[in-house]
Amino acid sequence: MIISDYHIHSSFSGDSVEDLNRICKKAIELGIKEIAITDHMDLDVKVAEDDLNFYLNLDEYVPTILKLKEFYKKDLDIKLGMEFGVQKHLGEIGDELIKKYPFDFIISSVHTVDKLLVDQKEFWNDKTRDEAHDKYFFEILKSVENFNQFSVQG
Numbered sequence: 001m002i003i004s005d006y007h008i009h010s011s012f013s014g015d016s017v018e019d020l021n022r023i024c025k026k027a028i029e030l031g032i033k034e035i036a037i038t039d040h041m042d043l044d045v046k047v048a049e050d051d052l053n054f055y056l057n058l059d060e061y062v063p064t065i066l067k068l069k070e071f072y073k074k075d076l077d078i079k080l081g082m083e084f085g086v087q088k089h090l091g092e093i094g095d096e097l098i099k100k101y102p103f104d105f106i107i108s109s110v111h112t113v114d115k116l117l118v119d120q121k122e123f124w125n126d127k128t129r130d131e132a133h134d135k136y137f138f139e140i141l142k143s144v145e146n147f148n149q150f151s152v153q154g
C-alpha cells in the first residue's frame with residue numbers, strides 16, 4: 001500500500017502558513033511516499049477587505065514546487081497540484097490555466113455561488129436553507145459540466 005496525501009495547503013495558500021520544507025520533512029518522517037501540494041486558487045470572488053486572499057501566484061508557485069520535487073525525489077514523490085475554486089463561468093479559464101503548467105493533480109472545488117463565498121453570511125441572508133443548498137448543488141453541477149481539466153471534485 002502506498003501511503004499518500006493529495007490535499008495539502010502550504011504558505012502559498014490563503015488559508016495556510018505552513019512551510020513547504022516542513023511539510024516535506026514531516027511526510028518523510030511519517031513514511032508517506034507521495035504528496036500533492038494543492039494550494040488554493042480562487043478567481044473572481046466578492047470578498048471583504050479583511051477576508052483571506054485565495055489568489056495563487058502560479059509563476060512563483062509552480063517553479064517552487066518543481067524545485068522541491070527535484071530536491072526530495074529520492075525520498076518523496078511530490079505532485080504539483082492545485083485546488084481550483086471553480087465557478088460556472090470560470091471553466092474555460094481554469095482549463096487554460098491548467099494546460100499552461102505541468103500539473104499532476106487538480107481538485108475542483110466550489111467555494112462560491114454568484115461570486116459569494118458560501119461560508120459568508122451574505123450568501124445565506126436572503127434564502128432558506130433549502131434554497132441555499134439548491135443553489136450550491138446547481139453550481140457544482142454547472143461547474144462540472146463546464147470544467148474538464150480536474151482530477152477530483154472537492
Ligand SMILES: [Zn+2]
Nearest residue numbers: 007009038083
Ligand atoms: Zn483545500
